[in-house]
Amino acid sequence: MNTSPQPYPHLLSPLSVGAHTLRNRVVMGSMHTRMEHLDDAVARHVAFYAERARGGVGLIITGGFSPNEAGRIEAGAPILNSREEALHHHKPVVDAVHADGAKIILQLLHSGRYAKHENIVGVSDIRSPINPRTPKPMTGEEIQGTIDDFVACARLAALAGYDGVEVMGSEGYLINQFVVPRTNNRNDEWGGTFEKRTRFPVELVKSLRTALGPEFMIMYRISALDLVEGGSTADEIDELARRVEAAGADVLNTGYGWHEAPVPTIAYPVPRAAFTFASARIRGAVRIPVIASNRINTAEVAEGILAREEADLISMARPLLADPEFVRKAQEGRPEDTNVCIACNQACLDFIFKEKVATCLVNPRACRETEFPIAVRAREPQRIAVVGAGPAGLSFATQAASMGHQVVLFDAESEVGGQLNLARRVPGKQEFDELLRYFKVRLSRSTVEVRLSTRASLEDLIAGGFDRVVLATGIRPRPIHFPGADRANVVGYIDVLLGRVDVGPRVAIIGTGGIGHDVAELLTSSHSGAESPDEFLSFWGVDSTIAQRGGLLPEHKVSAAREVTLLQRSSGRVGSRLGKSTGWIHRSKLKKRGVRFLSGVSYKHIDDTGFHVTVEGEPRILEVDTIVICAGQESEDSLAGLVQSAGVPVDVIGGALLATELDALRAIDDGMRLAHAISKGRVKEAA
Ligand code: FAD
Ligand code: NAP
Ligand code: SF4
Helix, strand or coil: CCCCCCCCCCCCCCEEECCEEECCCEEECCCCCCHHHCCCHHHHHHHHHHHHHHCCCCEEEEEEEECCHHHCCCCCCCECCCHHHHHHHHHHHHHHHHHCCCEEEEEECCCHHHCCCCCCEECCCCCCCCCCCCCEECCHHHHHHHHHHHHHHHHHHHHHCCCEEEEEECCCCHHHHHHCCCCCCCCCCCCCCHHHHCHHHHHHHHHHHHHHCCCCEEEEEEEEECCCCCCCCHHHHHHHHHHHHHHCCCEEEEEECCCCCCCCCCCCCCCCCCCHHHHHHHHHHCCCCEEECCCCCCHHHHHHHHHCCCCCEEEECHHHHHCCCHHHHHHCCCHHHCCCCCCCCCCCHHHHHCCCCCCCCCCCCCCCCCCCCCCCCCCCCCEEEEECCCHHHHHHHHHHHHCCCEEEEECCCCCCCCCHHHHCCCCCCCCHHHHHHHHHHHHHCCCCEEECCCCCCHHHHHHCCCCEEEECCCEEECCCCCCCCCCCCEEEHHHHHCCCCCCCCEEEEECCCHHHHHHHHHHHCCCCCCCCHHHHHHHCCECCCCCCHHHECCCCCCCCCCEEEEECCCCCCCCCCCCHHHHHHHHHHHHHCCCEEECCEEEEEEECCEEEEEECCEEEEECCCEEEECCCEEECCHHHHHHHHCCCCEEECHHHCCCCCCCHHHHHHHHHHHHHHHHCCCCCCCC
16 A cells, blocks of 8 residues: 555646636546436436546546537437436536536537438538448538537536536547548638638637636547548647637647547557657647546556646546546555556447447446445355356455355466456556456455365365355367367467467467457567557557648558468458457558458368368468467356256356357456345346
8 A cells, every 4th residue: 555645646636727626637538328328317327427526536527418410429329409408317417426526527529420320411521431421511501500509508518517518629520520631621711721620619619618608617629639641730739729728718638539540549559648749749839738638547657647747637538437436546545456447448439339338347337336336235145155266256256255245266276367367468468467456456355265276176165065156167268170180380379378389480370259369469469568659659650740640651561570370260351250449450450460361261181281271162271380279268167067966056157157259348247247146135046
């Protein structure tokens, strides 16, 4: 525990923003959760935001609300255009947040050409490469009407009691589309010169200030780096920042990369704080406070940014999904207790893309606060054996112990973590260390009795006098069977990840799931640890001076440590089942390193001449030195029937229950749900 009286002196100090004083420098960035689609949406929003306010955050920005129908991202997406909504949906949220001492502002978001509905409007008729719909260019009258709609929406926000609004001017949404030549080819008073392209945001901020008065906080989210061709230059960004300040903005938030950008901006391959060079430059151009954002996930990183004067405030969105008490833990000098966002996007962004309500891989309570209350005690505490200390077993054991159960946790290995100990070895996945650390700290603060290096047998489980057994024994890699598969140069992914085998310079990988891609990443990467921000920017061709429009440099060749071919039996695009927000990053990285992708492959045999396959029916010999098997897994559930036959109630969770489509997200969620169900007495007495 940190014993310093002021563990994070910059992060935890107050700051004046316009007419308001924020109690610290932590801003919870805007997140669309889709909770509005659930029953009891108001109660859920109140619980979600109030928990984060109670956790100590200084300022909360809501998810984006469109000021009119055309600006909605999709039919049914959040909009604020009625007094009733303001008073009945928003006011309870605002009141709850204020009661816990935080400020809250509403994000105004007009999607422009990103909208996924038929009445899509834009600055010009230029279609986005990620949207099949072509926008209808707005007339001058419609543009003025849109500004009026923004102002009307801000008035409703004021009616609901919000402290202000954030004007979403980045990420390639409508306002950003006005600002850059990529999407603005108008030749009237709203396009052409820089002055005319920036007229929309400037007029909008002026109108907001005039209509809402000096007390109302106006935050403008500026695109600090577009990362698309035809975007802004650094000089233009700085000039826009000055104009928005002069128009009446109190504070500038920063955004990085359009949704169509070919460079990752928030997922785990992005090093922490990789983009603060841009917030630092803008900070030098204006007098109002500037907020840094993207891949800032610990109090330590945030403190460093403020101490180096790269920003005045820190926006963290997903880290507050992962741990509502982020600030409180920093204040109390116990950052090691923080459940850190690992930037996987698996349960937040990827769920939104699948039209599901967001939650969090490391905190499955997120957005389900009303379903899984914190302080639940078991009705009838039990003595429970948990076999397997992977994420499923860890999640169950820590949760069940906190509810009053007496838990004994077994693992055959000498370390807890299960497959997380493999995932953390993949270059770029070092954030998994945070999850391991979090579980270890939770275990050490719990009553769980941990028995490592102990392969639990039926005899142990019977002799222990347990009321029930929870099997979280994970998986076994799926074996493959064809002639030559038993040769010494055919190796399993676990041995490769643990460095237990030598891998030659030419490699074929059987299987293109997440693990096949991760092994390809490991084998082609020139270094094993996390990339530095400079290495990351150089790999992706980002010009940090933003002298080029959009900050992108021409494509350049990237060297690879090995020549790798990824193989799958099914036809279709390799990697299509990877997460929507991260799969493209994997494919793009591997392509840059010259990795070949083959689908429609049939595995024949391996001999001294190479790996004999057919590709879409055509025979081929792949001349490779090593073949790595990443062909999926099967459940390790061999104890289940035995324990059940012995008359002890058994529950099976995580990979032991179902190996298909298994990930840490489901494993952790299974563990939490089972602990709640047992504590409420909802589980059948035998599986
Ligand atoms: P496991 O993690 O397999 O844990 C099972 C545990 O049970 C092991 O520790 C084992 O030693 C123990 N055990 C088994 N039998 C016994 C016994 N009889 N007695 C005692 N102990 C026993 N998931 C994601 O969500 N995102 C990712 O980015 C991701 N990347 C990955 C990268 C790699 C390289 C790998 C290998 C996996 C990755 N995963 C990822 C998958 C994720 O790690 C697994 O889905 C998750 O660990 C499954 O959790 P589990 O608790 O069910 O099983
Ligand atoms: P997977 O996603 O199920 O992929 C298995 C691969 O093996 C597929 O490409 C499959 O393709 C192939 N395969 C299946 N049976 C085979 C057989 N009998 N012979 C040869 N090939 C076979 O499994 P995984 O890659 O091992 O990943 C395991 C889990 O970990 C996944 O469910 C994943 O969610 C999780 N994970 C997630 C991430 C992430 O970034 N989110 C990263 C790593 C792992 P064909 O059948 O077409 O050949
Ligand atoms: Fe962070 Fe992953 Fe949770 Fe999203 S799901 S908040 S990226 S840890």
